[in-house]
Amino acid sequence: MNRAVLIRQTTYDVEALEKAVDRLFSAFDFYERISPGTEVVIKPNLVMRSAPEEAIITHPNLVAAAALCLQKRGARVLVAESGGGLYNPSVMKSVFRGCGYTAAAEKYGFSLYTACLSQPVELTRGVRCGTLSVLEPFVQPRQSLVVNMAKLKTHGMMGYSGAVKNLFGTVPGLMKPELHCRYPEKEPFAEMLVDLCDYIQADFSIIDGIEAMEGDGPTGGQKRFVGALIGAQSPYAADLAGAAVIGMQPEEILMLKNAVARGLCDDAPVTLEGDPLESVQVPDFKRARSSDVDFLTRVPKPLRPLAKKITTPYPRIRRKDCVGCGKCAESCPQHTIVVRDHKAQIDYGRCIRCFCCHEMCPKHVIDIRRFSIFNL
Ligand code: SF4
Ligand code: SF4
Numbered sequence: 218m219n220r221a222v223l224i225r226q227t228t229y230d231v232e233a234l235e236k237a238v239d240r241l242f243s244a245f246d247f248y249e250r251i252s253p254g255t256e257v258v259i260k261p262n263l264v265m266r267s268a269p270e271e272a273i274i275t276h277p278n279l280v281a282a283a284a285l286c287l288q289k290r291g292a293r294v295l296v297a298e299s300g301g302g303l304y305n306p307s308v309m310k311s312v313f314r315g316c317g318y319t320a321a322a323e324k325y326g327f328s329l330y331t332a333c334l335s336q337p338v339e340l341t342r343g344v345r346c347g348t349l350s351v352l353e354p355f356v357q358p359r360q361s362l363v364v365n366m367a368k369l370k371t372h373g374m375m376g377y378s379g380a381v382k383n384l385f386g387t388v389p390g391l392m393k394p395e396l397h398c399r400y401p402e403k404e405p406f407a408e409m410l411v412d413l414c415d416y417i418q419a420d421f422s423i424i425d426g427i428e429a430m431e432g433d434g435p436t437g438g439q440k441r442f443v444g445a446l447i448g449a450q451s452p453y454a455a456d457l458a459g460a461a462v463i464g465m466q467p468e469e470i471l472m473l474k475n476a477v478a479r480g481l482c483d484d485a486p487v488t489l490e491g492d493p494l495e496s497v498q499v500p501d502f503k504r505a506r507s508s509d510v511d512f513l514t515r516v517p518k519p520l521r522p523l524a525k526k527i528t529t530p531y532p533r534i535r536r537k538d539c540v541g542c543g544k545c546a547e548s549c550p551q552h553t554i555v556v557r558d559h560k561a562q563i564d565y566g567r568c569i570r571c572f573c574c575h576e577m578c579p580k581h582v583i584d585i586r587r588f589s590i591f592n593l
Contacts, residue, residue: 219483221449221458222491226427229269231325234282234446238423241448242286244490247421253291256361258354259283259327260419262368262383263298264435265577266315272428272440275366277321279425279446283364284327295361296322297330297354297387301548301577304390306331330354335389340416344479345408349396355387355417365419365452369426369443369459370434371505373530373572373585374403378435379459380422380452381414381472388413394550394573401550401569407471414452414472415481422455423448426462431503437581438505445497453482458489464500506530506585530587531568532575536560538582545574545583 222244224237242248251257261275269276284294300312309331313319322329334353340346355363367383375382385393400406426445432438445462449455453476460467467473476482534545541559546552553567554574563574575583 219451219454219457219485219487221447221454221487221489223458223462223489223494223497224446224448225444225492225496226446227444229276229278229427231278231282231285234279235285237446238279238282238448239286240491241423241446242421244448245421245450248290250362250420251287251290251292255292257287257292257294257364258330258361259294259296259364259366260355260383260387261296261298261318261366262378262386263312263316263318264300264386265302265579266300266312267436268315269317272430273368273370273436274316275368275425276427277317279423279427280318280366281321281325281327283366283423284325287364288326294327295330295354296327297352299333299352299386299389301393301573302390302544303547304333304335306333308390309333333389335392338416340412342415343412345400345405346396346412349413350389350392351387351417352389357416357418362420363417365417365422367422367424367455368430368435369424369445369447369463370430371432371438371503372435373433373505373575374570375407375410375471376505377456377460377465377470379424380419380449380455381410381476384414384417384419384452385410387417394548397550397569397571397573401571403471404475407475410472411475411479411481414476419452421448421450422452424455424459426459426497429463429502431463433505433575433585436576437578437583437585439503441499441502443497443499451482454487457482457487461487461489461494462497462499463502464498506587529570530585531565531570532563532572532583533586534561534563535582535584538580540580542579544577544579548573548577
């Protein structure tokens with residue numbers, strides 16, 4: 218059953234969050250799975266080094282609150298994640314520090330995974346993807362439990378980023394661009410994300426929608442106060458609830474569409490418990506400019522390839538604001554960005570519109586553009 222619990226939560230105060238997370242875990246009897254010494258691996262969204270108030274990352278106070286709940290039941294808590302770009306101990310230490318996780322870990326007694334080891338794994342039930350690598354704490358079979366803690370955001374390529382998309386961060390750094398290259402189109406990419414989600418088998422999912430990101434997420438949009446905290450056993454149910462909060466239809470989210478088609482997610486509306494949906498719903502939540510699904514479905518089929526070519530958004534660098542750091546080039550799966558004279562430049566001939574560059578630019582100077590007539 219698609220069951221999720223929704224809590225109206227207005228602050229990132231750790232004490233208040235601890236009570237809220239306790240309600241989420243209790244509603245699903247999650248504590249029954251914890252005994253003294255159980256290891257719980259928390260997977261937050263730390264797509265890039267960013268201050269918590271920018272609403273790009275899962276807030277460290279929320280992770281701290283979950284850690285406190287679990288540690289009180291005797292669990293050992295480890296936080297593991299790989300953002301975009303390079304994945305090594307010095308990068309991850311810097312990301313954890315810059316995101317406020319190092320200070321939170323010291324204060325609340327949880328551990329951060331900085332060994333940065335990963336392993337190739339087989340996705341035996343994979344429909345699109347048979348092999349990839351994942352960070353060691355997520356490799357199956359495992360004794361530990363996984364708590365998936367996502368951020369509620371729009372997403373340039375996939376339209377929506379929540380619980381299922383968050384698990385892409387279990388894939389180490391530069392393997393992500395490789396997967397973008399293997400699956401450059403949205404549908405196969407979504408299938409791969411569902412394959413990965415099915416492999417990881419997260420034991421609980423929480424979505425931080427207190428301060429969400431609308432517009433051109435997951436890193437370049439605008440912060441939007443929503444005041445929603447979502448919990449569910451199933452990542453698909455959590456995403457159905459996230460979609461309901463921001464006024465998206467489940468069929469707009471390719472990962473959900475695919476999970477329903479495979480029978481991993483019930484083809485039924487989500488059953489929401491807790492606070493009323495109306496207390497947190499933001500139907501005017503701004504979509505990512507790259508969402509073209511609605512428009513294309515209204516174009517006659519024979520004209521769709523041409524329409525798609527014209528309407529597909531593209532990344533555009535604001536050259537005067539570019540500082541030449543090269544993070545975009547590092548993340549580009551097609552190696553189609555070069556930095557010359559401290560300014561990045563895209564060769565559009567090879568660009569697959571994955572928007573990894575947009576996602577990883579620390580200065581947010583890569584816009585998502587489309588032909589102006591479609592902005593009307
Ligand atoms: S990541 Fe951004 S600032 Fe850095 S080189 Fe690329 S466009 Fe310029
Ligand atoms: S230029 Fe940007 S959008 Fe194009 S392939 Fe490279 S990372 Fe993806």
